[in-house]
Amino acid sequence: MAKEFWIGDVQAGAHDGAEVELKGWVKRTRGSNKIRFVVLRDSTGTIQCVAKRETLGDEAFESLKGALIEASLILKGVVNADERAPGGHELIVSSAEVIGAVRAETPFPITESAMQAADGGETEFLLDNRHLYLRTGRMTNMLKIRSSVFGAIHSYFRDLDFTEYQAPNFVAGAVEGGSTLFEVPYFGRKAYLTQSWQLYAEAAMPALERLYTIAPSFRAEKSRTRRHLTEFWHAEMEVAWASNAEIMSHGEGLVRHIARTVLEEREEELNSIDRDLDLIARYADNPYPRIRYDEAIETLQGMNVEIEWGQDLDYSKEKILTQDYEVPHFLTHYPKIAKPFYHRVDPDDGNYVLCHDLLAPEGYGEIVGGGERTWSEEEILARIDEEGVPREPYQFYIDTRTYGGVPHGGFGLGVDRVCSWLSGADHIREVIPFPRDSRRVTP
RNA sequence: GCCGAUUUAGCUUAGCUGGUGGAGCGUGGGACUGUUAAUCCCAAGGUCGAGGGUUCGAACCCCUCAAUCGGCGCCA
Numbered sequence: 287m288a289k290e291f292w293i294g295d296v297q298a299g300a301h302d303g304a305e306v307e308l309k310g311w312v313k314r315t316r317g318s319n320k321i322r323f324v325v326l327r328d329s330t331g332t333i334q335c336v337a338k339r340e341t342l343g344d345e346a347f348e349s350l351k352g353a354l355i356e357a358s359l360i361l362k363g364v365v366n367a368d369e370r371a372p373g374g375h376e377l378i379v380s381s382a383e384v385i386g387a388v389r390a391e392t393p394f395p396i397t398e399s400a401m402q403a404a405d406g407g408e409t410e411f412l413l414d415n416r417h418l419y420l421r422t423g424r425m426t427n428m429l430k431i432r433s434s435v436f437g438a439i440h441s442y443f444r445d446l447d448f449t450e451y452q453a454p455n456f457v458a459g460a461v462e463g464g465s466t467l468f469e470v471p472y473f474g475r476k477a478y479l480t481q482s483w484q485l486y487a488e489a490a491m492p493a494l495e496r497l498y499t500i501a502p503s504f505r506a507e508k509s510r511t512r513r514h515l516t517e518f519w520h521a522e523m524e525v526a527w528a529s530n531a532e533i534m535s536h537g538e539g540l541v542r543h544i545a546r547t548v549l550e551e552r553e554e555e556l557n558s559i560d561r562d563l564d565l566i567a568r569y570a571d572n573p574y575p576r577i578r579y580d581e582a583i584e585t586l587q588g589m590n591v592e593i594e595w596g597q598d599l600d601y602s603k604e605k606i607l608t609q610d611y612e613v614p615h616f617l618t619h620y621p622k623i624a625k626p627f628y629h630r631v632d633p634d635d636g637n638y639v640l641c642h643d644l645l646a647p648e649g650y651g652e653i654v655g656g657g658e659r660t661w662s663e664e665e666i667l668a669r670i671d672e673e674g675v676p677r678e679p680y681q682f683y684i685d686t687r688t689y690g691g692v693p694h695g696g697f698g699l700g701v702d703r704v705c706s707w708l709s710g711a712d713h714i715r716e717v718i719p720f721p722r723d724s725r726r727v728t729p
Numbered sequence: 730g731c732c733g734a735u736u737u738a739g740c741u742u743a744g745c746u747g748g749u750g751g752a753g754c755g756u757g758g759g760a761c762u763g764u765u766a767a768u769c770c771c772a773a774g775g776u777c778g779a780g781g782g783u784u785c786g787a788a789c790c791c792c793u794c795a796a797u798c799g800g801c802g803c804c805a
Contacts, residue, residue, distance in 0.1 A: 314765095314766070316764050316765075316766090316767045316768090317761090317762090317763085317764060317767080318760085318761045318762060318763090318764080318767095319759095319760075319761065319762090320761080320762045321761095321762050321763065321764080322764090323763075323764050323765075323767085325765090334764085334765080336763075336764090338762075339762085340762090354755095354756085355755085368763095370763065370764085370765080371763095371765085372765060390756055390757065391756085392739090393739075393755060393756055394755085395739060395740070395755090396740080397739085397740050397741080397754055397755055398740090398741090398754060398755085398766060399740050399741035399742085399753075399754050399755085400739095400740050400741070400754090401740095402741075402754095402766095403740080403741050403742085409740095409741095409797095409798085410736095410796090410797050410798070411739095411740070411741095413797095466803075466804080481804095482805090503805075505803090505804070505805085507802095507803060507804065508730070508802095508803090509801090509802080509803065509804075510798085510799075510800070510801085511799090511800075511801080511802095511803095511804095512799090512800095513804085513805080514803085514804075514805085515805090518805065519805090520805065521805095522805095598803090598804095600801085600802065600803080600804095601801080601802085601803090601804090602801080602802095643805095651804090651805090652804070652805065653805065654805075655804080655805065698805060699805070700804090700805025701805085702805080703805055704805090725796090725797080
């Protein structure tokens with residue numbers, strides 16, 4: 287039953303002249319009443335399979351003729367290296383078996399016209415048929431690139447002796463603003479879906495010192511942009527005894543490692559979605575400059591952008607700021623008033639916090655947010671009270687400081703955003719199998 | 730929450746100043762022994778998003794609603 291031969295290997299020339307059994311799905315068929323060309327696909331590629339009536343016999347030939355797009359097949363035959371075949375190889379079919387037929391009354395709905403109309407992006411129709419769209423070349427490429435991104439995150443942290451650690455997804459309190467919480471009924475009480483593992487990571491920081499996770503985070507933002515999902519994958523890290531600058535070095539190291547890994551593992555996929563590999567090499571090979579918030583404001587004001595000191599940088603400002611950047615840039619030292627209580631106030635200037643955002647070029651915007659945490663008990667209590675946040679749901683968090691608090695910090699990276707940026711996607715939805723936004727929870 | 734737009738066959742679309750809605754793909758039938766999104770012939774498939782209005786007559790004009798898309802704010 288196990289599959290022995292893969293189309294990708296056949297196209298690579300591994301089985302020239304040999305008899306193989308190919309298992310896969312029909313991508314397209316063409317031909318005459320006496321010869322049929324079946325383009326078969328599996329997870330590794332596509333290959334043209336040539337079936338002749340005189341070889342197969344009438345019965346097998348007729349059943350193959352009835353194999354519609356996305357029917358599953360087992361084809362046996364000899365591999366023939368032939369310039370006429372797309373990819374350079376084809377299978378001369380000696381026997382054919384239809385495993386899962388597709389009925390004529392319900393043909394595979396995703397057609398060339400639907401794909402062409404989407405033009406690399408997505409249409410409502412493709413989103414409604416997401417479960418079937420996953421089988422198409424573009425989506426398969428995206429999923430493979432995504433897999434490499436996830437693998438690169440794990441390898442970056444594990445190579446540095448970080449411990450993978452899991453926080454709960456049901457929580458009682460907010461990390462970000464409370465209005466973006468998903469409320470869920472919880473046995474007569476209210477719970478929320480987590481927006482970040484951060485507070486729970488800080489609780490484990492004294493135990494593990496270097497820890498990371500890749501987990502979903504949930505934010506009930508009604509954002510209708512190409513950068514937002516309500517359920518997104520969040521790679522987060524927390525380190526004890528680390529400064530803002532050191533945490534930034536990890537952020538830079540991680541993102542460059544992801545870019546390098548994707549380049550090494552997914553060149554073929556990136557090429558087939560028309561991504562410029564030189565851009566990704568640039569992101570992998572060059573250091574990421576660090577700019578203070580104040581400098582960014584001055585730059586923007588110099589460009590006659592209307593912005594005042596103390597304002598957070600919204601996307602339109604980010605875009606103006608990053609349009610000339612060739613690599614991601616860090617923005618550091620935001621005003622205290624623009625950030626929540628857990629950001630550590632700069633001991634050198636109480637108006638700022640020790641934080642950073644990493645802004646990706648090409649208009650993709652913020653991909654990392656992080657910094658040092660407020661770590662002394664006295665300071666965390668003062669900042670919680672100052673912002674009018676209730677202490678009670680954060681008692682476990684305060685305890686982290688009460689019992690041997692130490693300087694520490696971390697960051698969160700939007701994995702889907704990184705996938706979207708590195709693959710050059712038009713929309714973040716393109717890089718996640720079943721995207722969730724404010725208007726869609728199906729399929 | 731705010732702003733803008735779209736909705737015609739399974740999919741993608743054409744449809745001018747209101748006068749019986751066309752096509753390509755897909756599907757079905759037929760032809761063809763090397764096709765490359767094969768080609769050629771034929772066929773089925775539409776209460777034109779829903780409801781109301783104006784009109785002799787509405788896909789087209791007006792109103793209401795719905796769904797969807799794009800952008801902003803917020804963030805990863």
